[in-house]
Amino acid sequence: MKISVIGAGSWGTAMSKVLSDSGHEVLLWVREKELLELLNEQRRSYYIEDLTLPEGIRFTGDIHECFEFSNLLFNAVPVQYIRSVFGRLNLEDKTVVNLSKGIELVSLKRPSEIFKELGTFRVVTISGPSYADEVAREIPTTVVSAAENIQDARFVRDIFRTNYFRVYSSDDLVGVEISGALKNVIAIAAGIIDGLGGWYNTKASLITRATVEFIRLGSRLGAKPGTFGGLAGIGDLIVTCTGKYSRNRAVGEELAKGKKIEEILKNKKTVAEGVPTCKAIFELSKRLNVELPISIEVYRVIYEEKDPRIAIEELMTRKQKDEISWLQNL
Numbered sequence: 226m227k228i229s230v231i232g233a234g235s236w237g238t239a240m241s242k243v244l245s246d247s248g249h250e251v252l253l254w255v256r257e258k259e260l261l262e263l264l265n266e267q268r269r270s271y272y273i274e275d276l277t278l279p280e281g282i283r284f285t286g287d288i289h290e291c292f293e294f295s296n297l298l299f300n301a302v303p304v305q306y307i308r309s310v311f312g313r314l315n316l317e318d319k320t321v322v323n324l325s326k327g328i329e330l331v332s333l334k335r336p337s338e339i340f341k342e343l344g345t346f347r348v349v350t351i352s353g354p355s356y357a358d359e360v361a362r363e364i365p366t367t368v369v370s371a372a373e374n375i376q377d378a379r380f381v382r383d384i385f386r387t388n389y390f391r392v393y394s395s396d397d398l399v400g401v402e403i404s405g406a407l408k409n410v411i412a413i414a415a416g417i418i419d420g421l422g423g424w425y426n427t428k429a430s431l432i433t434r435a436t437v438e439f440i441r442l443g444s445r446l447g448a449k450p451g452t453f454g455g456l457a458g459i460g461d462l463i464v465t466c467t468g469k470y471s472r473n474r475a476v477g478e479e480l481a482k483g484k485k486i487e488e489i490l491k492n493k494k495t496v497a498e499g500v501p502t503c504k505a506i507f508e509l510s511k512r513l514n515v516e517l518p519i520s521i522e523v524y525r526v527i528y529e530e531k532d533p534r535i536a537i538e539e540l541m542t543r544k545q546k547d548e549i550s551w552l553q554n555l
């Protein structure tokens with residue numbers, strides 16, 4: 226099958242390899258000129274060290290070429306840029322497989338909602354615990370492919386044929402996308418905990434209590450609570466809150482050292498989707514009147530320069546209550 230991958234950051238690059246290893250012809254759209262040169266000359270990328278891309282992948286700087294090449298587009302453009310990259314293109318006949326995780330700040334929409342607004346009639350999202358660096362090294366990885374119509378999710382699931390990248394299917398597109406967005410915000414909180422002292426008790430509490438926020442927000446938006454116990458929910462929370470590769474977690478570590486967000490993001494080539502997404506989540510929580518205490522504190526630390534220690538103290542001294550967990554919601 227011919228497949229176009231739009232966006233040659235770490236994830237688009239790693240996924241191009243998986244698709245090529247699955248026997249497909251891949252055309253990868255590269256935004257940066259110097260990266261396109263590097264890929265064409267050496268089949269290497271500065272986004273992923275020690276990876277030489279297979280011969281089956283071709284590279285282009287012309288997005289129209291990708292649109293002509295295939296009606297199946299994998300999107301790895303970060304969420305805040307989807308509209309500017311795809312906005313003027315005709316998506317009517319395209320199936321979009323979205324790989325990005327976040328909420329668009331200007332519209333408070335999920336990636337699949339943005340693509341539908343731009344004219345796509347079939348959209349599937351892949352999410353789950355999947356660091357690009359590990360996928361590129363063929364480390365066993367599992368993710369979930371989600372669509373409103375389970376047949377679409379299964380179609381995308383079955384595109385993958387490798388022994389290191391296994392895909393499950395789901396019909397809970399909302400739950401999978403909300404999980405992918407929120408886990409990036411919670412990963413910033415995990416980084417703050419690491420930066421303050423690497424407290425194990427606190428990290429475990431964070432991961433567990435975060436699932437309650439997933440359920441509160443997700444169920445208001447029509448997600449199935451059980452999804453949060455799966456790969457896109459707890460699976461991705463674990464990997465991003467504990468793994469050394471997470472860029473969101475790294476932002477949290479620097480915030481804990483007292484750095485301001487502008488200083489942290491200055492000169493970074495890579496994205497931390499949790500930064501704009503926590504602002505979008507803050508707005509959504511007000512609009513929907515949903516209680517998301519951890520996510521809101523991440524927002525306050527980033528955008529109101531709140532001391533992370535005070536944020537944690539306030540979370541710890543909130544009104545006492547009965548425990549609820551995602552299992553009780555099934």
Ligand SMILES: NC(=O)C1=CN([C@@H]2O[C@H](COP(=O)(O)OP(=O)(O)OC[C@H]3O[C@@H](n4cnc5c(N)ncnc54)[C@H](O)[C@@H]3O)[C@@H](O)[C@H]2O)C=CC1
Nearest residue numbers: 233234235236237256301303306325326355356357495496
């Ligand atoms: N890196 C990873 O391990 C994984 C990333 N993701 C998600 O994939 C999405 C893409 O992230 P990565 O590939 O990691 O990106 P990256 O951080 O490796 O690279 C940055 C990307 O942003 C693009 N970019 C920067 N400014 C832009 C602009 N003005 N307009 C359009 N594009 C611009 C760059 O061209 C590049 O493709 C994100 O939503 C991320 O959450 C999902 C799973 C794993």
Ligand SMILES: O=C(CO)COP(=O)(O)O
Nearest residue numbers: 353354355356471472473
């Ligand atoms: O989504 C990811 C792993 O599943 C990557 O997380 P970061 O964007 O925080 O690096």
